[in-house]
Amino acid sequence: MSKLLRRVVMMVVGSCALGACSSVKPATWSTDAISVRTLNIVDEKGQARIRIGAPLPDPQGLKRAVKAYGIQFMSPDGQEIGGLAMLDSIGIRGLCFDSEEGYEAMCVGLIKGQPNITFRKDWKERIVIGVDDGVASIVINDAEEKPHLRLSVDKDGKTQVEGVTPTPASR
Numbered sequence: 091m092s093k094l095l096r097r098v099v100m101m102v103v104g105s106c107a108l109g110a111c112s113s114v115k116p117a118t119w120s121t122d123a124i125s126v127r128t129l130n131i132v133d134e135k136g137q138a139r140i141r142i143g144a145p146l147p148d149p150q151g152l153k154r155a156v157k158a159y160g161i162q163f164m165s166p167d168g169q170e171i172g173g174l175a176m177l178d179s180i181g182i183r184g185l186c187f188d189s190e191e192g193y194e195a196m197c198v199g200l201i202k203g204q205p206n207i208t209f210r211k212d213w214k215e216r217i218v219i220g221v222d223d224g225v226a227s228i229v230i231n232d233a234e235e236k237p238h239l240r241l242s243v244d245k246d247g248k249t250q251v252e253g254v255t256p257t258p259a260s261r
Contacts, residue, residue: 139164146175152192156180163187 131140145157149170160175172187184199193213206220224245240252
């Protein structure tokens with residue numbers, strides 16, 4: 091019997107001895123807290139579909155730039171398709187849903203305490219909605235991430251529109 095199998099058997103036997111295999115719990119049994127680094131919720135086929143981790147593992151075939159802590163959502167084949175995460179080292183907390191290619195296609199979150207919603211296509215930011223230092227803005231970019239339209243309103247109500255060519259007056 092391998093060491094790993096022996097450990098698992100001993101854990102099960104020990105748990106049963108403590109009453110975990112019984113429908114009656116001993117008076118000292120507590121379920122107030124469970125401490126683990128990773129918890130996988132699996133589907134009926136045994137595939138992890140939701141993972142809670144600190145830190146989360148990298149998505150299949152990709153490498154995270156920074157550690158992420160939170161909840162990872164996965165497709166039926168185990169590919170990351172979104173998550174709710176904290177990226178402590180860069181001050182980001184967000185909920186994102188990923189494209190089939192693996193990039194974050196839609197994110198809602200806080201970037202260094204400032205609210206932000208971002209939509210991406212082909213790994214490029216196309217629409218960014220946010221509030222930064224009291225200025226609310228919407229920025230619409232072309233496929234190369236070059237801004238073409240920026241609407242903003244500051245905390246005093248000053249409105250600014252950039253990138254819009256006025257329609258010529260009819261003669």
